[in-house]
Amino acid sequence: MRIVVALGGNALLHRGERPDAAVQQANTVRVATALAALAQEHEVVVTHGNGPQIGLLAVESEADPALSAPYPLDLLGAQTEGMIGSLLARTLHDALPGHRIAALVTHTLVRADDPAFARPTKFVGQVYSRQLAQRLAAKRGWHIARDTTGWRRVVASPAPERVLETGTVHQLLDGGALVICAGGGGVPVTADPDTGALTGVDAVVDKDLTAALLAEDLKADFLLILTDVPCVYEGYGTHDQHPVLDATPRELRLGHFPAGSMGPKTEAAARFVERTGGLAAIGALDAAHEIVHGRSGTLIRPDLPVG
Ligand code: ADP
Ligand code: MG
Numbered sequence: 001m002r003i004v005v006a007l008g009g010n011a012l013l014h015r016g017e018r019p020d021a022a023v024q025q026a027n028t029v030r031v032a033t034a035l036a037a038l039a040q041e042h043e044v045v046v047t048h049g050n051g052p053q054i055g056l057l058a059v060e061s062e063a064d065p066a067l068s069a070p071y072p073l074d075l076l077g078a079q080t081e082g083m084i085g086s087l088l089a090r091t092l093h094d095a096l097p098g099h100r101i102a103a104l105v106t107h108t109l110v111r112a113d114d115p116a117f118a119r120p121t122k123f124v125g126q127v128y129s130r131q132l133a134q135r136l137a138a139k140r141g142w143h144i145a146r147d148t149t150g151w152r153r154v155v156a157s158p159a160p161e162r163v164l165e166t167g168t169v170h171q172l173l174d175g176g177a178l179v180i181c182a183g184g185g186g187v188p189v190t191a192d193p194d195t196g197a198l199t200g201v202d203a204v205v206d207k208d209l210t211a212a213l214l215a216e217d218l219k220a221d222f223l224l225i226l227t228d229v230p231c232v233y234e235g236y237g238t239h240d241q242h243p244v245l246d247a248t249p250r251e252l253r254l255g256h257f258p259a260g261s262m263g264p265k266t267e268a269a270a271r272f273v274e275r276t277g278g279l280a281a282i283g284a285l286d287a288a289h290e291i292v293h294g295r296s297g298t299l300i301r302p303d304l305p306v307g
Pocket of ligand 2: 008009049260261
């Protein structure tokens, strides 16, 4: 099978962990173990989140007195693709001796008139108390919103239209490589309607939606979304919480999951399954192999044809 894996940004940096390089390096070992088990049996493309990492770089850039303006999010996103790509490539190199591994900086085309620019929803950076988040928002012009465990900065997240390097990823896969790409949803760019010239945009594309698009364009069989919960729950966080073992896109869409976290995952899974007739699943990183074999996570399968 050809599998596109969308790895949560939290897999490399868990909530509340100090964002040190050493911490991320240690966490990649767990990631590599999970991915290596898949890559031994399947063609694998790995996309990853970058919320914690790009938030950290943005704070550093804003505080750097040598700069006349902080770096825009597109360039910070490119930095995280390089950094996380390298961390993953190194550990996978050790976990899969002899396997070709390529980490690619990729760009995601978005529309300049995407309404998402006026409505920031994507969480980046660390969790703050309400008071501190409000103070930072006033000082730095941030938008803030409540995440599951506290308050965080939110930035615009335009919809991905196309991954510019899809053809190159295809070729690398055909050459037997495991490809790491579209990190943080890819570096967001707009194309000039007349000349096609690319311009970076100050935003972060959702990695789950980019992964769905990439999976569709690469003709993948399976979209595997790995995160820090074992599956999708109905009534999440209430006394009446139930695991969703499997669902069709139509059933999943009735769930109305939160925009900054589970919403994009269920939407990505639903889109991929609807458009391709393939399978998708949402589950825990450590259970990656189990999920693909139908023994863990939430499986999203096509709706039965009507009539
Ligand atoms: P990632 O880095 O993997 O993208 P997110 O924080 O974006 O992580 O999304 C995973 C989080 O979604 C979980 O940690 C959980 O707190 C939250 N979540 C919200 N609603 C649900 C739900 N209905 N079922 C499971 N998890 C949910
Ligand atoms: Mg997320």
